[in-house]
Amino acid sequence: xxxxxTPQEYIARNKENFLAGxxxxxxxxxxxxxxxxxxxxxxxxxxxxxxxxxxGLAARLVPTGGNPLVVAxxxxxxxxxxILVYGHYDVxxxxxxxQWKSEPFEPTIRGGNVFCRGADDDKGxxxxxxxxxxSILAARGELPVCLKFVYEGEEEIGSxxxxxxxxxxEGRATLAADAILVSDTDMAxxxxxxxxxxxxxxxxxxxxxxxxxxxxxxxxxxxxxxxPAVALxxxxxxxxxxxxxxxxxxxxxxxxxxxxxxxxxxxxRPFDEKSAYAEIGLKQSFGEPQFTVxxxxxxxxxxxxxGLTSGYQGEGGKTIIPxxxxxxxxxxxxxxxxxxxxxxxxxxxxxEQLWPGVEMTITGSQMSSGFLVPxxxxxxxxxxxxxxxxxxxxxxxxxxxxxxxxxxxxxxALGADVILAGFGVEEDAIHSPNEHYALESxxxxxxxxxxxxxxxxxMKYER
Amino acid sequence: xxxxxTPQEYIARNKENFLAGxxxxxxxxxxxxxxxxxxxxxxxxxxxxxxxxxxGLAARLVPTGGNPLVVAxxxxxxxxxxILVYGHYDVxxxxxxxQWKSEPFEPTIRGGNVFCRGADDDKGxxxxxxxxxxSILAARGELPVCLKFVYEGEEEIGSxxxxxxxxxxEGRATLAADAILVSDTDMAxxxxxxxxxxxxxxxxxxxxxxxxxxxxxxxxxxxxxxxPAVALxxxxxxxxxxxxxxxxxxxxxxxxxxxxxxxxxxxxRPFDEKSAYAEIGLKQSFGEPQFTVxxxxxxxxxxxxxGLTSGYQGEGGKTIIPxxxxxxxxxxxxxxxxxxxxxxxxxxxxxEQLWPGVEMTITGSQMSSGFLVPxxxxxxxxxxxxxxxxxxxxxxxxxxxxxxxxxxxxxxALGADVILAGFGVEEDAIHSPNEHYALESxxxxxxxxxxxxxxxxxMKYER
Numbered sequence: 001x002x003x004x005x006t007p008q009e010y011i012a013r014n015k016e017n018f019l020a021g022x023x024x025x026x027x028x029x030x031x032x033x034x035x036x037x038x039x040x041x042x043x044x045x046x047x048x049x050x051x052x053x054x055x056g057l058a059a060r061l062v063p064t065g066g067n068p069l070v071v072a073x074x075x076x077x078x079x080x081x082x083i084l085v086y087g088h089y090d091v092x093x094x095x096x097x098x099q100w101k102s103e104p105f106e107p108t109i110r111g112g113n114v115f116c117r118g119a120d121d122d123k124g125x126x127x128x129x130x131x132x133x134x135s136i137l138a139a140r141g142e143l144p145v146c147l148k149f150v151y152e153g154e155e156e157i158g159s160x161x162x163x164x165x166x167x168x169x170e171g172r173a174t175l176a177a178d179a180i181l182v183s184d185t186d187m188a189x190x191x192x193x194x195x196x197x198x199x200x201x202x203x204x205x206x207x208x209x210x211x212x213x214x215x216x217x218x219x220x221x222x223x224x225x226x227x228p229a230v231a232l233x234x235x236x237x238x239x240x241x242x243x244x245x246x247x248x249x250x251x252x253x254x255x256x257x258x259x260x261x262x263x264x265x266x267x268x269r270p271f272d273e274k275s276a277y278a279e280i281g282l283k284q285s286f287g288e289p290q291f292t293v294x295x296x297x298x299x300x301x302x303x304x305x306x307g308l309t310s311g312y313q314g315e316g317g318k319t320i321i322p323x324x325x326x327x328x329x330x331x332x333x334x335x336x337x338x339x340x341x342x343x344x345x346x347x348x349x350x351x352e353q354l355w356p357g358v359e360m361t362i363t364g365s366q367m368s369s370g371f372l373v374p375x376x377x378x379x380x381x382x383x384x385x386x387x388x389x390x391x392x393x394x395x396x397x398x399x400x401x402x403x404x405x406x407x408x409x410x411x412x413a414l415g416a417d418v419i420l421a422g423f424g425v426e427e428d429a430i431h432s433p434n435e436h437y438a439l440e441s442x443x444x445x446x447x448x449x450x451x452x453x454x455x456x457x458x459m460k461y462e463r
Numbered sequence: 464x465x466x467x468x469t470p471q472e473y474i475a476r477n478k479e480n481f482l483a484g485x486x487x488x489x490x491x492x493x494x495x496x497x498x499x500x501x502x503x504x505x506x507x508x509x510x511x512x513x514x515x516x517x518x519g520l521a522a523r524l525v526p527t528g529g530n531p532l533v534v535a536x537x538x539x540x541x542x543x544x545x546i547l548v549y550g551h552y553d554v555x556x557x558x559x560x561x562q563w564k565s566e567p568f569e570p571t572i573r574g575g576n577v578f579c580r581g582a583d584d585d586k587g588x589x590x591x592x593x594x595x596x597x598s599i600l601a602a603r604g605e606l607p608v609c610l611k612f613v614y615e616g617e618e619e620i621g622s623x624x625x626x627x628x629x630x631x632x633e634g635r636a637t638l639a640a641d642a643i644l645v646s647d648t649d650m651a652x653x654x655x656x657x658x659x660x661x662x663x664x665x666x667x668x669x670x671x672x673x674x675x676x677x678x679x680x681x682x683x684x685x686x687x688x689x690x691p692a693v694a695l696x697x698x699x700x701x702x703x704x705x706x707x708x709x710x711x712x713x714x715x716x717x718x719x720x721x722x723x724x725x726x727x728x729x730x731x732r733p734f735d736e737k738s739a740y741a742e743i744g745l746k747q748s749f750g751e752p753q754f755t756v757x758x759x760x761x762x763x764x765x766x767x768x769x770g771l772t773s774g775y776q777g778e779g780g781k782t783i784i785p786x787x788x789x790x791x792x793x794x795x796x797x798x799x800x801x802x803x804x805x806x807x808x809x810x811x812x813x814x815e816q817l818w819p820g821v822e823m824t825i826t827g828s829q830m831s832s833g834f835l836v837p838x839x840x841x842x843x844x845x846x847x848x849x850x851x852x853x854x855x856x857x858x859x860x861x862x863x864x865x866x867x868x869x870x871x872x873x874x875x876a877l878g879a880d881v882i883l884a885g886f887g888v889e890e891d892a893i894h895s896p897n898e899h900y901a902l903e904s905x906x907x908x909x910x911x912x913x914x915x916x917x918x919x920x921x922m923k924y925e926r
Contacts, residue, residue, distance in 0.1 A: 217865065224756045227767050237701065286818075304692075432783070
């Protein structure tokens with residue numbers, strides 16, 4: 001059935017080969033948040049460079065102040081668009097370790113899924129394009145577009161190095177492209193492909209309250225010293241109300257009202273609320289009652305506490321007034337909100353609400369805007385045709401709640417459209433214990449990438 | 464000057480000996496809260512038994528479900544009262560370890576103080592009575608009273624074993640006494656001795672909120688799932704207001720109003736608020752504005768968070784909605800408040816305030832009433848005369864903010880008056896890094912114990 005010497009046939013013959021490559025990449029514990037993994041970051045970058053070179057691309061590492069960038073390109077083809085594939089080779093930390101059913105960095109197949117940190121986010125997803133390029137080059141000897149790659153090793157910690165590379169002329173010239181192809185998002189459902197045309201931005205910060213110079217005996221001092229943990233709860237407990245409304249003044253001022261069309265697009269997505277919540281062990285949703293769950297996730301700003309730390313956390317008790325208390329916070333922002341402005345509003349609000357008796361420091365960590373891609377982009381339309389060829393149905397266009405901060409920067413620095421064609425599903429538990437990615441998603445991703453590249457090569461294109 | 468063969472002379476000759484004994488005890492890391500120290504608890508109990516035996520008392524270990532009790536007694540002397548010395552051989556955990564200037568379990572002398580976990584609380588304090596008995600028996604061959612000892616190894620974790628020993632007839636018979644002598648409190652100032660006639664009670668509990676079955680990606684789910692850390696802050700942030708008033712309904716119903724005499728007693732204590740706060744790195748106090756700092760500490764109920772735990776606490780960030788969030792809480796209660804009733808009120812209040820979308824579990828840990836000893840007790844008066852002999856001035860009678868829960872139980876189970884004669888000072892940093900105890904306090908404690916026992920032996924006594 002399959003035509004001889006086609007990329008599709010190459011994929012069919014190389015399933016073991018691709019699986020082995022993916023597993024090699026998964027076994028490298030490239031956790032960017034932990035400095036102990038510094039060497040693993042480099043090993044991972046070198047692995048990608050070598051695989052890109054073997055596929056037939058000109059690949060190299062770009063040294064940075066942090067983890068190296070991996071860049072690669074094929075020869076330019078006149079009359080064809082230049083497509084930049086973006087992916088990230090760093091992964092989230094694995095704790096809580098005791099909740100993993102198998103080793104977090106040993107890919108393990110159970111029920112058609114590969115369990116491993118990074119299985120989906122973003123090794124499983126982003127290798128699709130590398131293996132697609134390998135398949136096309138092996139079968140045809142040339143690519144249908146001018147193809148570039150950039151893999152960064154800091155997506156989970158703020159993309160500092162890629163952001164600063166994009167500040168340089170050299171960086172922008174190296175990565176210059178007409179469209180950016182990214183697989184780091186979810187489909188609308190297990191059999192419902194999607195192109196994500198909107199992402200949320202993010203504002204991350206850490207708050208630390210400092211009280212007495214050392215932990216105090218809560219009997220001797222209790223009632224006469226402001227407990228930093230109490231002050232922290234009082235402060236953060238006021239940031240959001242029980243309807244999910246964030247209390248920082250001006251927080252919603254720039255949020256664009258959802259149109260009827262926007263709301264229809266959300267309503268079209270297959271979503272069984274009851275079973276989706278049962279899947280994560282919950283009986284009910286939370287949040288702004290005037291919006292549906294998918295609207296809250298995709299189009300509304302949010303506030304979350306990612307971590308709380310104070311005092312004695314061991315076995316038993318310890319009757320102290322802790323000296324400090326701290327929290328890691330993230331806000332998700334929707335398109336048109338300005339994270340820098342909101343960080344200032346937040347800082348002012350917290351300073352005003354803070355009870356006297358403790359000192360507060362706030363350190364910003366991540367900051368990026370949300371964005372929306374116009375659906376009439378010819379690159380988006382070509383990618384949609386490619387996806388339809390593989391899945392047998394057209395992708396939905398969806399707005400996703402996640403953030404890929406650097407994608408906003410890439411789009412504006414390169415003046416390129418962004419095609420967010422992801423093959424994961426919500427149940428993949430990315431960032432959580434037992435992250436996994438379906439074998440089917442992995443192979444279908446490679447096939448879809450081939451089809452997308454072919455459609456992009458066939459489009460009417462004028463620079 | 465010193466009379467030959469007096470206990471005082473024995474003390475003067477045995478300073479090195481007592482110091483060495485104290486250091487031996489301090490080097491045993493008897494942390495009751497951590498099960499890894501189980502063997503150290505037993506070693507510490509055996510050390511005490513051996514030292515009591517060497518002093519000439521009949522000493523033995525009483526096995527319990529937890530750490531052994533050490534009990535000892537001298538022969539009964541007709542016409543003299545029976546005095547029970549209570550002390551505890553367990554100590555608090557040492558974290559945060561990085562804030563210690565010397566090893567926490569290696570006693571180190573700096574500036575006239577011995578730095579070590581347990582230096583004051585309660586090894587340094589409670590050994591005073593053991594060494595006093597040793598001195599009197601060495602010098603005189605007999606004690607002025609019938610003297611009993613009980614050392615427990617669970618004071619810092621709730622005194623479960625001693626509490627249950629006191630439920631038994633055997634326990635009550637073994638410990639039967641007319642008065643209980645305890646050194647586990649502070650003086651009113653470095654040169655102002657005190658007898659504590661009131662202690663606060665305590666109610667300790669741990670609250671855990673459970674949301675989703677695993678940590679979720681805060682981008683994919685944010686805005687649609689109640690974040691347990693957010694719910695915890697909202698819940699605990701409402702437990703107390705910025706004036707230090709606890710919001711649990713009925714919390715103050717049974718609190719006895721301070722009389723003018725009570726307030727005068729507090730006002731008499733030497734206390735320089737500004738320097739006391741500067742000492743702990745603070746510019747201002749916190750709490751109920753209608754009460755002085757010492758009143759807030761000694762006679763008002765309080766709420767403290769001793770520890771907060773949720774989500775990611777490592778380096779960098781992690782964009783999750785944590786699956787759980789928990790807090791360790793303690794309330795201090797004043798005499799007449801009923802901790803069991805208040806625990807029920809607390810549980811009901813929290814259940815009512817909790818936002819829907821997370822499950823709450825509350826586990827009670829410690830529970831004891833506060834108490835007040837009548838100042839006209841002849842035992843208290845005799846102890847005051849003994850202290851005056853050594854310090855050259857009469858002790859103040861003070862109400863302390865701490866809790867020694869088991870002391871309430873001992874007093875009521877044995878029908879005995881409690882003499883809380885402590886030789887520590889507030890600056891000793893008990894329960895904190897760099898706990899210390901002055902060499903002078905250590906030796907003066909032994910001398911004062913001798914004098915107290917002599918005065919108790921000389922008092923007009925009828926059983």
